[in-house]
Amino acid sequence: MSAGPFQYARKTSMRTMFLLATIFLYAPIIVLIVFSFNDSRRGGNIVWRGFTTDYYVKAWNNASLIEAFANSITIAVISTIFATVLGAMTAVLLWRWRFPAKPVYEGLVALPIVIPEICMGVSLAVFFASTGLSIPPEAPWPLNLGNIIVAHITFSFPFAAMVIRTRLQSFPPEMAEAARDLGATEWRVFWDILIPHMVPGLIAGALLAFTLSLDDFVITFFTSGPNTVTFPVKVYSMLRFSVTPEINAASTVLILMTLVMTFIAIRLQKPTEMAQ
Amino acid sequence: MSEPTLKKRALRLRDAKPIVEIRNVTKRWGSFLAVDDISLDIAEGEFFAMLGPSGCGKTTLLRMVSGFETPSEGEVRIGGEDMTWVPPNKRPVNMVFQSYAVFPHMTVRKNVAYGLEVDRVPAAEIKTRVDEALALVQLSQFADRKPDQLSGGQRQRVALARALVKKPRVLLLDEPLSALDAKLRDAMRLELVKLQQQIGVTFIMVTHDQDEAMAVADRIAVLHKGRIRQVASPETLYQRPADAFVADFIGRTNFFEPKSVRRAGAGATVETAETAALAFDRVPEGDITLSLRPEKVRIGPEAKGDVTLQARLGDVAFQGENSVVELHLPSGRAILAFVAGDAAATVGAMEEGSAIPVAWNASDMLPLARG
Numbered sequence: 001m002s003a004g005p006f007q008y009a010r011k012t013s014m015r016t017m018f019l020l021a022t023i024f025l026y027a028p029i030i031v032l033i034v035f036s037f038n039d040s041r042r043g044g045n046i047v048w049r050g051f052t053t054d055y056y057v058k059a060w061n062n063a064s065l066i067e068a069f070a071n072s073i074t075i076a077v078i079s080t081i082f083a084t085v086l087g088a089m090t091a092v093l094l095w096r097w098r099f100p101a102k103p104v105y106e107g108l109v110a111l112p113i114v115i116p117e118i119c120m121g122v123s124l125a126v127f128f129a130s131t132g133l134s135i136p137p138e139a140p141w142p143l144n145l146g147n148i149i150v151a152h153i154t155f156s157f158p159f160a161a162m163v164i165r166t167r168l169q170s171f172p173p174e175m176a177e178a179a180r181d182l183g184a185t186e187w188r189v190f191w192d193i194l195i196p197h198m199v200p201g202l203i204a205g206a207l208l209a210f211t212l213s214l215d216d217f218v219i220t221f222f223t224s225g226p227n228t229v230t231f232p233v234k235v236y237s238m239l240r241f242s243v244t245p246e247i248n249a250a251s252t253v254l255i256l257m258t259l260v261m262t263f264i265a266i267r268l269q270k271p272t273e274m275a276q
Numbered sequence: 277m278s279e280p281t282l283k284k285r286a287l288r289l290r291d292a293k294p295i296v297e298i299r300n301v302t303k304r305w306g307s308f309l310a311v312d313d314i315s316l317d318i319a320e321g322e323f324f325a326m327l328g329p330s331g332c333g334k335t336t337l338l339r340m341v342s343g344f345e346t347p348s349e350g351e352v353r354i355g356g357e358d359m360t361w362v363p364p365n366k367r368p369v370n371m372v373f374q375s376y377a378v379f380p381h382m383t384v385r386k387n388v389a390y391g392l393e394v395d396r397v398p399a400a401e402i403k404t405r406v407d408e409a410l411a412l413v414q415l416s417q418f419a420d421r422k423p424d425q426l427s428g429g430q431r432q433r434v435a436l437a438r439a440l441v442k443k444p445r446v447l448l449l450d451e452p453l454s455a456l457d458a459k460l461r462d463a464m465r466l467e468l469v470k471l472q473q474q475i476g477v478t479f480i481m482v483t484h485d486q487d488e489a490m491a492v493a494d495r496i497a498v499l500h501k502g503r504i505r506q507v508a509s510p511e512t513l514y515q516r517p518a519d520a521f522v523a524d525f526i527g528r529t530n531f532f533e534p535k536s537v538r539r540a541g542a543g544a545t546v547e548t549a550e551t552a553a554l555a556f557d558r559v560p561e562g563d564i565t566l567s568l569r570p571e572k573v574r575i576g577p578e579a580k581g582d583v584t585l586q587a588r589l590g591d592v593a594f595q596g597e598n599s600v601v602e603l604h605l606p607s608g609r610a611i612l613a614f615v616a617g618d619a620a621a622t623v624g625a626m627e628e629g630s631a632i633p634v635a636w637n638a639s640d641m642l643p644l645a646r647g
Contacts (some may be wrong), residue, residue: 178346178377178435180364182442184392192390196381 002135022249029255036166036248050264055245056253061218065250067232074142075220076213079152083209084202086153087160090196091201094161095168112158121222124151127221151223152213160205167201207265211258285485289494290321293356295478296341297444298303301350301606303336303502308335310336312502317528318446323472323479327526333502334482335450341480342448343367353443364393369450371441374455376431384410384434385419391442399642409441410481412471436543440475449481451487465491485524490514498522500647514569517562523567530573532566532641546643549607554638560645571615572640575601576622580635581635589632592623599623603634 037125039052054138056239059065090109096101110119128134135146179189224233231254238247282415294317301339303311311333318324339345340352343364344501352360359367367633369389379387380576388409390403410416413433423431432452440446452468453461469492472479483489489496498513498521517523520531532548537559544559548566574581589608590602598616601623605611615623626632 028487150371172375172377174373174375174377175379176371177388178371178379178438179394180344181342181369182438183365183394184390185365185394188394192394193379196379 001198004212025143032251033116033255034250036252038245038247039243048050058244059246059249061254062246064229065231065238066233068249069209070229071142071145071228072214072231073150073256075145075152076210078142078145079156079213080210081150082149082220083157083160083213084151084164084206086157087162088164088202088267090157090161091164091168095165095171109158109161112155113162117155117216118153120151121219124219125222130266137227144225145227148220148230151219155216155219156209156212162207163205164198164201167198167204171197189251197232203268204265207261207268211261214236215254215258257274286494289319289322291620292321294318295322295355295479297351297353298337298341299351299353301337301340301347301352303333303340303345304348311340312349314502314504316497316504316507318478320478321476323469323492324481325489325496326482327496327498327525328484330484331501331545332499334484334499337448337481337499338448338465338480341446342371342589358597368445370442370444370446370449371450372432372435372452374441374451376435376455376552378426378431378434378438380423382427383420383422384415387423388437388441389436391412391438391498395442398429398637405441408439408460412440412475413437416554421492428456430465432464436471440477444477446478446480447549449479451483454483454485460503460526461488468492470578490526498525500525505647517567517642519645519647520565520567523642523644524647527614528570532568532609534564534566537564544643550585550605550609551638551641554641555584556582556643559643563646564643565646567642567644568611568636568640570600572605572636573611575603575613575615575632575634576619577633579633579635582638584633584635587624587632587634588624589628589630591628596626603632605634628643 036051037051038048039054040047040052045051094106094109099105124147135143137144139146143238175193175197176189179193180186184192213231217231217236221233221236224230229237233252235247235250238244296315296318298316298318301311301314314337317453326337328334337442339422340347342353343359343362343366347360350360350557351358355368374494375468378513379390382390385406388406389402390451392405402429407416410419415430415437417432418426419429419580423434426434426633431618433453435452449468453464456464468479470482472492473502477480481489481492493510495507495509495551496513497507498518500521506522508511508516508518513522513526517526525529532550534546534548536547536553538545538553539559539634542559543555543557544551545555546559546566547553575587587603587605592602593600598614599620601613603611
């Protein structure tokens with residue numbers, strides 16, 4: 001092949017760059033996964049001592065780890081539902097209507113995306129402590145997760161709103177007009193025509209919110225109590241006491257879950273682009 | 277359709293009471309005048325076309341009938357009632373959109389049923405009416421398909437069935453054929469005419485394609501810059517255009533610029549660079565031009581007429597049943613002529629630049645106000 005847009009890919013320097021970038025990005029993850037199968041007592045041990053799946057069993061039998069995992073999933077499911085609904089409403093509002101100070105509002109909605117997580121964590125911790133709006137840690141499960149759920153909704157709904165708004169951009173206005181013309185009220189147009197069009201965006205937004213919530217550490221750390229440990233927080237605390245391949249195993253499971261969901265999100269976005 | 281039935285139809289339509297009355301309607305977007313004080317009556321059962329170049333206001337006018345726009349001034353009456361401020365979902369009109377706007381997540385059947393479902397029509401009645409509508413547009417066997425499994429022409433039929441199933445008093449069509457390829461477009465034109473005659477509903481079609489409007493409509497309104505230039509049957513528009521804009525927009529024509537105009541009462545004697553002084557009985561006020569349709573130009577050794585000239589042959593474009601011939605007149609102006617049959621063969625055999633006699637009748641030249 002002669003001149004093409006990707007001809008630089010044939011250059012050795014470019015190939016080396018690509019190779020190095022890939023190694024830096026993925027070597028730690030691959031090592032983590034590989035050593036989750038290492039038959040060694042210490043997770044920090046980089047000597048291969050043979051293959052085992054014992055640590056997956058161990059992780060499974062670790063009650064406090066499983067509890068943390070259940071907390072994480074519960075928080076992720078509930079916060080995802082709220083974040084998606086809130087995100088969808090925000091997206092429709094920004095897409096459909098013009099109102100005074102709209103750019104200001106748009107900026108405010110996008111702000112949690114750029115605010116450093118540590119600041120959000122501190123501000124939420126202070127908010128819960130100072131306003132007394134916080135749910136006491138001794139409340140029955142899953143009510144005691146309330147603070148974390150509120151915090152997760154706060155930081156994840158702008159992401160959902162962004163994704164859903166992008167989808168709305170491709171909505172042909174004649175669709176709504178056609179439904180109106182056939183006798184539908186604005187309300188029916190919203191439910192019968194607009195929502196079905198939004199579905200891929202809603203799913204993608206929800207998956208994004210779910211993964212963000214599932215693996216969030218910083219904000220969760222600031223808003224969780226001793227009874228409300230989530231999976232990432234638990235892994236961190238385990239790491240401080242003893243490093244065992246159990247952590248590797250648990251992390252591998254988390255990586256897999258996030259990967260699968262991201263893959264689904266990408267797949268759901270693609271057909272819509274082709275339809276345009 | 278034979279000639280007498282055409283006449284009968286025209287007479288019937290003339291006597292029918294108007295279904296859509298547009299009264300002094302103006303639409304402004306800021307300082308831009310999209311529609312400028314238009315009044316128009318459309319008869320019950322008529323196939324009416326609004327024709328004009330893009331930006332002439334035809335779509336805005338249609339959207340004011342459908343209810344998607346409201347006039348800045350004036351009144352829109354449908355079926356004798358003032359509908360100016362009635363929202364689109366409460367008007368007895370339905371629309372076929374340029375992009376069809378078929379709902380992609382619903383099957384053909386669901387698409388067609390949608391308008392009846394929102395009206396809470398009983399399920400059994402919905403079924404029979406949807407079946408009827410699908411049969412009308414020959415889509416019965418595609419009822420359970422999704423729109424992405426249909427061709428452009430089929431999607432258009434879904435849009436038609438979806439609008440017609442509601443039994444509208446008026447069907448509005450916004451450039452309905454512009455997204456189809458040329459062959460299909462010609463076939464759909466005929467089908468639209470047949471369909472309209474079969475169900476007798478008033479059709480109002482917006483188009484920028486004059487061939488399309490001429491082929492389907494009983495009457496055509498020619499719009500330009502938000503104003504109506506002429507409302508007439510296709511024949512009248514072609515043979516007696518109201519002004520130079522209409523003559524130029526409908527079909528092809530040659531314009532001759534007058535050198536001098538000597539008015540006498542309603543008539544005038546007009547002289548151009550190509551023709552000696554010619555007398556016309558009726559000449560419009562103001563700035564005028566003379567229009568001569570290409571098929572009125574006779575060429576060849578036997579050509580006879582009030583005006584005879586020696587021209588030089590320019591390009592000849594063979595188009596099947598006739599040829600379009602470019603003729604360079606002694607004044608330096610080039611005109612077009614349509615020739616058919618033997619004359620076309622003669623011209624085709626001649627070389628470019630050779631001398632050729634050209635003639636036409638003064639009565640075929642129309643003095644028109646400049647648009």
